[in-house]
Amino acid sequence: MKKNNLRVEFAGVTFAGAGPSDPALCTIATAAALASADAILYDDLGCQAVMDEHAAKDAQKVYVGKRGARDGATGATAQSAICEEIVRRALDGERVVRLKGGDPSTFGRLQDEIEACKANSLSWRVIAGVTSASAAAASLGVPLTAPRARRQVASLSVVSAHADVDWTSVSRGANTIAIYMGARKLESLARRLCAERGDSTPCMGVRRASSPDEARWVGTLAEAADGRMREALTDRKDDSQKNDSDLSPLLVVVGEAAKSDDDT
Numbered sequence: 001m002k003k004n005n006l007r008v009e010f011a012g013v014t015f016a017g018a019g020p021s022d023p024a025l026c027t028i029a030t031a032a033a034l035a036s037a038d039a040i041l042y043d044d045l046g047c048q049a050v051m052d053e054h055a056a057k058d059a060q061k062v063y064v065g066k067r068g069a070r071d072g073a074t075g076a077t078a079q080s081a082i083c084e085e086i087v088r089r090a091l092d093g094e095r096v097v098r099l100k101g102g103d104p105s106t107f108g109r110l111q112d113e114i115e116a117c118k119a120n121s122l123s124w125r126v127i128a129g130v131t132s133a134s135a136a137a138a139s140l141g142v143p144l145t146a147p148r149a150r151r152q153v154a155s156l157s158v159v160s161a162h163a164d165v166d167w168t169s170v171s172r173g174a175n176t177i178a179i180y181m182g183a184r185k186l187e188s189l190a191r192r193l194c195a196e197r198g199d200s201t202p203c204m205g206v207r208r209a210s211s212p213d214e215a216r217w218v219g220t221l222a223e224a225a226d227g228r229m230r231e232a233l234t235d236r237k238d239d240s241q242k243n244d245s246d247l248s249p250l251l252v253v254v255g256e257a258a259k260s261d262d263d264t
Contacts, residue, residue, distance in 0.1 A: 009095065010033065010036075010125060011095060012095070013123070013125075014097045014124070015098045015104045015113065016033050016034070016104060017030060017103040017104045017129015018100065019046055019102065020130060020131070021046045021135075021210045021214075022049070023052070023054065026050045027129060029127045030099075031053075033097050035054060037059045037096070037097040038094035038095045038096070039059060039060045040059050040096075041062045041098050042063060042064065042100075043108075044065040044249075045101030045102065045249050046101040046211075049211075051099070062085065064077040064085065083112060083113055083116035086113055087116050087117070087120050090120075103131045104129060105128070106131055136251045140204065140218075144176055144178065145175065167192050167193060176253060177193070178251065179252040180251060183248045186250070187224070190221050190224035193221050199220060201221045201255065202254070203220055203221045203252065204258040205224070205232075205250060205251070205253075215232075215233045217229045233250070
């Protein structure tokens, strides 16, 4: 891959970060790539508003999201199909933008798609984006690294109760833990972290960070384990109608960095 000026048109595949939700947080480089794209393959999170603001009017917009489901499940686009679509269009000479919510290198299966480009001798580049974690922290006015502790952040993708995560090692290795996609198993995750960090450990949740309907909750791990975060951040008030999609996308931050101003 050759170095390229990120502000000019690129004849190849661009993997670009849309940022979290607010089009104002989309980078100049991503906006320029969208404005010159022939085809945009986009995900669920944060992409539609960014395309509405910056994409070329005649660009083909192809939804390839997999929110709330694994490859092959209803409503999900298989990763192999995404790679094939990228390659097919690029080989046909289209300027392809693969638009991913947040930053493309954060839980975005970026490596699979880059490998597909390499296997077909396609030119490609990556444009960084603002992550949900940094947007959530900025919205709350808190640092992701607590000033009184080690300056390290561990970001984790949690997709099921059986996720192969060594929480003991994670807890020991970072002062602050940022957990992506934790809505489905929120309470069980909080209980597990209570055992590692203690019930009174600060915890915050931000749903749809930087969007107009952003919602926030600040409390402790014990309160999150007891369902307080879910109750506060879920749209529907009728428990019988609530589901994980009402809480997604959710970013959970655990550690001293999650402490509210009222606690300091």
